[in-house]
Amino acid sequence: DSGVTQTPKHLITATGQRVTLRCSPRSGDLSVYWYQQSLDQGLQFLIQYYNGEERAKGNILERFSAQQFPDLHSELNLSSLELGDSALYFCASSLQDRASYGYTFGSGTRLTVV
Amino acid sequence: GQNIDQPTEMTATEGAIVQINCTYQTSGFNGLFWYQQHAGEAPTFLSYNVLDGLEEKGRFSSFLSRSKGYSYLLLKELQMKDSASYLCAVGSGGGADGLTFGKGTHLIIQP
Numbered sequence: 001d002s003g004v005t006q007t008p009k010h011l012i013t014a015t016g017q018r019v020t021l022r023c024s025p026r027s028g029d030l031s032v033y034w035y036q037q038s039l040d041q042g043l044q045f046l047i048q049y050y051n052g053e054e055r056a057k058g059n060i061l062e063r064f065s066a067q068q069f070p071d072l073h074s075e076l077n078l079s080s081l082e083l084g085d086s087a088l089y090f091c092a093s094s095l096q097d098r099a100s101y102g103y104t105f106g107s108g109t110r111l112t113v114v
Numbered sequence: 115g116q117n118i119d120q121p122t123e124m125t126a127t128e129g130a131i132v133q134i135n136c137t138y139q140t141s142g143f144n145g146l147f148w149y150q151q152h153a154g155e156a157p158t159f160l161s162y163n164v165l166d167g168l169e170e171k172g173r174f175s176s177f178l179s180r181s182k183g184y185s186y187l188l189l190k191e192l193q194m195k196d197s198a199s200y201l202c203a204v205g206s207g208g209g210a211d212g213l214t215f216g217k218g219t220h221l222i223i224q225p
Contacts, residue, residue, distance in 0.1 A: 002156060033212050043157070043201065045212035058212050090156060102147050102213075105156035 004106035012112045018079040025093030032074040038087040081113045118216035125222045134187045136202030149201040197223045
């Protein structure tokens with residue numbers, strides 16, 4: 001157990017729908033990062049939050065949004081889902097606002113859009 | 115922009131040594147990371163290099179040359195459980211950043 005908790009582990013939904021993925025960071029970690037991993041693209045950085053504030057944005061689509069709550073858990077919202085959004089979504093956490101010492105990944109949410 | 119290249123797949127024999135190379139071109143640099151990822155599982159941290167040279171940690175070692183934009187991961191005494199993808203990632207620097215990952219090298223260990 002890495003200490004980073006992601007729910008749900010699996011999600012199957014239809015095109016056009018909206019889903020919410022949840023992440024609880026490791027105890028004491030203030031930063032949360034979201035990544036998307038598909039077979040052909042590898043791990044793609046989506047967005048980072050630090051202590052409740054957005055700190056960095058990567059290749060995140062406008063249909064996707066995220067937030068970090070006062071208790072430091074984070075949610076990634078995916079809307080108007082398309083078949084191409086099917087992927088593994090990982091959350092990672094770290095103590096500080098930079099990745100200097102790497103970070104710890106959760107076990108991921110596998111999203112299947114049908 | 116960020117560009118990280120590593121071989122797509124490598125095959126090695128149990129008990130042997132394998133070197134996985136990674137080259138990178140990034141707009142900034144504050145460290146190079148190697149992660150191991152078994153199929154369908156989370157990536158796990160292996161090593162971090164920010165200065166030139168070799169870092170050794172048990173059977174795994176990682177090397178960095180910042181002037182050449184080059185790193186390698188060396189795995190010794192290979193075991194079947196080492197069959198996995200190995201991801202090279204670069205931190206681009208600045209006050210806040212997400213790591214940029216290469217597409218990973220799928221390592222197959224044969225008996």
